[in-house]
Amino acid sequence: MxxxxxxxxxxxxxxxxxxxxxxxxxxxxxxxxxxxxxxxxxxxxxxxxxxxxxxxxxxxxxxxxxxxxxxxxxxxxxxxxxxxxxxxxxxxxxxxxxxxxxxxxxxxxxxFPNAAAYYGYMHQYENYTEFFPISMLKNYQSGIRICSEDFLLFNDYVIWVTKEILDR
Structure with missing residues (x-):
């Protein structure tokens, strides 16, 4: 399930x-x-x-x-x-x-349509936070919450990484 x-x-x-x-x-x-x-x-x-x-x-x-x-x-x-x-x-x-x-x-x-998509997204989140610390990070056992400005920057990063992957 x-x-x-x-x-x-x-x-x-x-x-x-x-x-x-x-x-x-x-x-x-x-x-x-x-x-x-x-x-x-x-x-x-x-x-x-x-x-x-x-x-x-x-x-x-x-x-x-x-x-x-x-x-x-x-x-x-x-x-x-x-x-x-x-x-x-x-x-x-x-x-x-x-x-x-x-x-x-x-x-x-x-x-997220499936677990693979979720885990891929979260893997990119871990990569992103390694280089760009996120303010007001709140981590829970069952989820993560970040401020909207950081979320938008992270999603810009994911879009850019996806474009780079597709271009190659």
């Missing part, structure tokens, strides 16, 4: 309002986010999953959310939204998610 690896960008101020209020109060298809988190804690026997901590992070600074907490949010939305679009096309589902995420001020930038 593969692991989804995605890159997100957040609008901190608007997510502190829109996403926070939705996750705190809104009933989605079959449950609230609080109910989902309580079910996940029981199912996984994992007390580290915390509804209050996730909401507090969103309210104060969504850019400091851990990859594990972001995964809980995305899994919640998938569990609540995908059943509504069971008979619809993949494009229709993606369009709805994009609209929802725009409202919540979560911008899904990219998802």
């Amino acid at each position: 593969g692991k989804d690896t995605s890159i997100y960008m957040f609008d901190n101020e608007k997510a502190a309002v829109n996403l926070y209020e939705d996750l705190r109060h809104r009933m989605y298809h079959t449950q609230t986010f609080r109910g989902y988190i309580n079910d996940r804690r029981k199912a996984l026997n994992n007390d580290k999953i915390s509804f209050d901590r996730i909401l507090e992070t969103i309210k104060n600074d969504i850019n400091s959310i851990t990859p594990d907490d972001m995964l809980e949010i995305t899994l919640f939305f998938r569990s609540q939204i995908e059943p509504l679009f069971y008979h619809d096309s993949w494009e229709a589902r993606n369009e709805y998610f994009e609209t929802l995420y725009q409202y919540l001020r979560i911008f899904w930038l990219y998802e």
